[in-house]
Amino acid sequence: MRPARFVALGDSLTEGVGDPVGGGRRGWAALLAAGLAEGPVDFRNLAVSGAQTRDVLERQLPAALALRPDLVSVVVGVNDTLRSTFDIHAVAARLDTVYGACAGRGAALLTACLPDPGAVLGLPDALARPLARRQRAVNTVVHALSDRHGALHLHACGGDWVSDRALWSADRLHPGERGHRQLAVRCHALLAEHGLATGPAPSAEPEFPAPTRAARLRLLATAGTGWVARRCTDLLPQLLVLAADELRHRARGTGARLDLRSSAAASAALAALSAGERRPAAAPAESAAVTYG
Template sequence: MALGDSLTEGVGDPVGDGAWRGWAALLAAGLGEGPAWFTNLAVSGSQTRDVLERQLPAALELRPDLVSVVVGVNDTLRCTFDIQAVAARLDQVYAALAEQGAVLLTACLPDPGTMLGLPGALAHPLARRQRAVNAVVHALSDRYGALHLHACEGDWITDRAMWSADRLHPGERGHRQLALRFHALLAEHGLATGPAPSPEPEFPGPTRSASLRWLATAGTGWVARRCTDLLPQLLTLAADELRHRARGTSARLDLRASAAVSAALAALSVAEQPDAA
């Protein structure tokens, strides 16, 4: 079973009639010698709140043996971003699934600012947020014994052939790369015995004209929706970034973000301790 956002829904890997396939479906096909029962609950645009409140109840009802939870990028693209809330939600999701005995798959992801090629003053605040989410995912993956994929690393991030026109979602080749890496991780633990997904695309990639058409239509709408929510705050963060850079105190922003992650994880530890009474 797969929980998450557009990355797991399969955006960037079209299979016709407006449908998406994606890395999770490609991975499911290679888990064993026989067919696997696969359910994809991921929905484009989902944040950690959506996974906790909407996707998790459906997953718990179906009691999956293996479940992926890959989410968090959309949280970083909202003006309401709060790493303590993100950590608390992910902790509840992981805990509930682990309690049922499911094998958890998690991943850390590259930051959207770098992927979009934003100027440094705009990209750095987004990168700092994504590093915070990744740090939380790392810590909670360890806590709940999840199999964790470092998807924020590797040559695939800078290889444009791996990415779709929007530069935020993998294309078919990129989805296959994710499926291959997850398959190798599962095989290492004896949990994938079927054939690994092929790295080679089944369908031709979008032409340059098709990519430009997407950017001029759906892509413009995608950016506009997020700018309405994020841009005013992002401009404030960028101004703060430039002020610290001019003063030579940029390290304070990183320290502040690290302290917020530590506080978020510490709050979870305190919440889990039994009452003294």
């Protein structure tokens, strides 16, 4: 009997940023893999830091399907919200194709919604609210498509794990080891409830001591500075425009219009997918996904 095959798709969260081990990265997916079965598990982590939904669709999905997985995790979307090119219609279409291709191959699908980066980073309200709207739109799409494709979905967009600073790394954007372990524990419980995890649950307690204050400052001065520099050339100009729009609407007392506009865009994106189903398709979703490689 072959080992169970688990393939993880996504961005830096799934790649394991914030959970360094032995000169590399581990992360929640690797911790989860160890408890999926009593016997061996063939685990492949295809997640890449900085990946957007386009990267998952065009690069990671074809590689995942070639591995013929039993379980696929798809956790992505935050990086889309941090780009000036953010388009909820495109995000929805890509995720629908990715989810459909995995489910169409008979793989169990694991998804998660995530907190908005503005709140996690502690940005000023005028900057955080536009990002929050984008992340809520992504989460709305993820919720609906997870249900549509029969995925096991973890609600990770709120709760104590978001507000507990002990669970987050020094960059304030990625979980630390304790946070990655909590995600792994929660995913294991969800899978076990449906008979898809039969091995021991991951430990919630860290294996390594928490980084010292000096180590956290070094991380912020190196990786953190680099992250800010990269985002400044892409997101920051547009984010300042969004913030100015936020302040104008707040001064006029019309801020609710921005919330309604974002919610309507997410609903329209999902409605467009449903309308597309009623039209004859040129090729099945799975075939279309493979051609992107």
